[in-house]
Amino acid sequence: MARLPGPQKRLRSTVYVPSTTIHALFGSKPKDPEPQDATTTNSTTTTTPKPPPADPNLLAIPEMRAWLLRAGLTPDRLSTLSYIHVAGTKGKGSVAALTTSALLSSPSPSPSRSVAGRVGTYTSPHLVTPRERIAIDGRPVDQALFAAAFFELWDALSAAPADDALAIPAGSKPFYFRFLTLLALHLFLREGVRSVVLECGIGGEYDATNAVVLPPAASSSSSSVFSPVTAAVITQLGVDHVAMLGDTPEAIAWHKAGVMKPGVAAFTRRLDAQPAVMAVLRARARDIGAELVEVPDDDVRAWSGAPGAKLPGGDFQKRNQALAALAAARHLQVLEARGVDAGPGPGAKTETVPPPPPPPPRLRDVSETIVDGLREATLRGRHEIIERAGVSWHLDGAHNADSLTEVARWMAPVVAERRPGADFVLVFNQQERDASALLLGLLGEMEAAGVDVRSRLRSAVFTRNDKGGDAENADVAVQERCAAAFREAYPAVETLVCRDLVEMKNAIDAVAAAAAATATEAQNIRVLVTGSMYLVGNVIGLLEPEGLL
Numbered sequence: 001m002a003r004l005p006g007p008q009k010r011l012r013s014t015v016y017v018p019s020t021t022i023h024a025l026f027g028s029k030p031k032d033p034e035p036q037d038a039t040t041t042n043s044t045t046t047t048t049p050k051p052p053p054a055d056p057n058l059l060a061i062p063e064m065r066a067w068l069l070r071a072g073l074t075p076d077r078l079s080t081l082s083y084i085h086v087a088g089t090k091g092k093g094s095v096a097a098l099t100t101s102a103l104l105s106s107p108s109p110s111p112s113r114s115v116a117g118r119v120g121t122y123t124s125p126h127l128v129t130p131r132e133r134i135a136i137d138g139r140p141v142d143q144a145l146f147a148a149a150f151f152e153l154w155d156a157l158s159a160a161p162a163d164d165a166l167a168i169p170a171g172s173k174p175f176y177f178r179f180l181t182l183l184a185l186h187l188f189l190r191e192g193v194r195s196v197v198l199e200c201g202i203g204g205e206y207d208a209t210n211a212v213v214l215p216p217a218a219s220s221s222s223s224s225v226f227s228p229v230t231a232a233v234i235t236q237l238g239v240d241h242v243a244m245l246g247d248t249p250e251a252i253a254w255h256k257a258g259v260m261k262p263g264v265a266a267f268t269r270r271l272d273a274q275p276a277v278m279a280v281l282r283a284r285a286r287d288i289g290a291e292l293v294e295v296p297d298d299d300v301r302a303w304s305g306a307p308g309a310k311l312p313g314g315d316f317q318k319r320n321q322a323l324a325a326l327a328a329a330r331h332l333q334v335l336e337a338r339g340v341d342a343g344p345g346p347g348a349k350t351e352t353v354p355p356p357p358p359p360p361p362r363l364r365d366v367s368e369t370i371v372d373g374l375r376e377a378t379l380r381g382r383h384e385i386i387e388r389a390g391v392s393w394h395l396d397g398a399h400n401a402d403s404l405t406e407v408a409r410w411m412a413p414v415v416a417e418r419r420p421g422a423d424f425v426l427v428f429n430q431q432e433r434d435a436s437a438l439l440l441g442l443l444g445e446m447e448a449a450g451v452d453v454r455s456r457l458r459s460a461v462f463t464r465n466d467k468g469g470d471a472e473n474a475d476v477a478v479q480e481r482c483a484a485a486f487r488e489a490y491p492a493v494e495t496l497v498c499r500d501l502v503e504m505k506n507a508i509d510a511v512a513a514a515a516a517a518t519a520t521e522a523q524n525i526r527v528l529v530t531g532s533m534y535l536v537g538n539v540i541g542l543l544e545p546e547g548l549l
Contacts, residue, residue: 088235105373117194205258
């Protein structure tokens with residue numbers, strides 16, 4: 001495994017900025033937003049919230065712009081990239097993966113390069129390694145490239161002077177998410193990326209990624225006459241991060257709408273059941289000068305989608321596919337209208353004022369090449385299979401009833417297959433929700449698909465997510481309750497409660513060895529690991545320790 005170069009003393013002596021400037025992550029809950037204006041929709045009068053004047057988040061964008069400049073990431077350099085900006089509460093990661101895959105499958109006017117060029121993708125959080133957050137052409141950057149770019153950025157920040165106005169000491173480094181955002185941009189520019197799929201971390205308006213996509217007026221020296229953002233996407237909205245975004249859907253929608261940009265199409269699902277949320281999005285689009293493209297559910301249902309897609313999710317994922325397809329199609333439209341060439345690296349033809357792109361695409365007009373890309377999109381830890389020493393590990397981080405239904409559909413034919421030695425073992429954990437109900441729902445869905453769970457399931461293992469540590473003192477009360485509920489429903493099936501994942505893997509290895517000893521031919525046992533993304537991520541790390549960096 002590659003090691004990060006550089007003396008350890010340099011890392012230990014680093015000055016970080018804890019800040020009054022990190023209020024956006026660690027500050028107290030902001031005041032309720034004050035109304036800005038009223039909008040009437042479907043006979044319902046709603047208000048568009050705005051942040052209070054004293055909101056400390058107002059420093060977030062100036063701070064991040066300062067960090068960009070300290071890293072040498074000037075507006076001129078950043079404007080050579082073209083961005084699709086993605087915000088939302090749920091589905092951001094899926095939309096980012098789908099959009100990336102759609103761009104990579106886009107038609108090419110040149111034998112060597114498509115209009116989209118090289119595609120960079122920045123997402124969060126990661127499942128196993130931080131390198132997953134920064135992908136180029138659909139693959140996480142490798143260890144050597146990550147290490148080299150890391151220290152290039154580190155050295156640039158170390159050489160930066162103090163910024164007294166923002167209380168940034170000389171040579172200091174920003175906190176984790178900001179640093180990784182800088183690193184992603186540095187890598188994209190370093191490696192000749194042209195198109196960037198940029199996922200927000202939290203919110204949108206004050207997110208670090210929003211400082212990247214500066215409007216043209218932000219740099220008087222920039223020759224760019226258009227926004228570097230070609231399209232924005234707002235995925236499913238819900239209540240999250242209430243300390244920073246507010247505790248109502250309307251307040252959260254205000255923040256997510258921060259990814260809208262003047263003159264840029266922003267795609268979102270039309271929420272007919274939430275007129276107040278839609279009123280906020282429409283008011284924000286009007287105030288910003290963005291073009292809000294509302295995608296009705298009827299249009300998504302009428303669209304054929306991407307049958308056979310590798311990324312699971314049912315109707316929810318089809319809505320994600322629709323948003324990704326429209327954003328990718330719009331991105332290509334805009335680049336073609338701007339005259340971006342198909343040669344290597346970022347670049348555009350020399351027109352001073354490019355012609356405007358055509359109207360935003362409609363679902364029925366999305367090309368087959370984009371649909372092909374949607375079909376091939378994948379995410380780590382979703383419908384993933386890893387083969388290791390007599391065991392086929394089937395991993396899916398599903399953690400709610402809908403996603404576990406998709407897991408049941410995926411696994412039903414695998415579990416139903418009857419072969420000598422082809423035993424089935426379930427590994428399950430869920431720490432936050434009603435674990436027993438989710439577990440029994442998963443198995444019930446398998447039975448509804450025609451699987452005789454009682455005869456096919458050899459063992460059920462209930463484990464904590466920890467990779468190791470103080471196993472003797474580990475609290476397994478949640479796992480014990482889940483095991484008890486399982487035994488009541490399936491008394492003939494062996495159950496095991498494990499205090500950490502090392503204990504779990506040893507148990508699986510023992511099952512595999514016993515199965516191999518009695519089988520007449522070599523067969524892998526099948527293990528389903530599900531119920532938690534944390535569980536799946538740590539199991540992958542256990543199976544692939546070489547990839548942890």
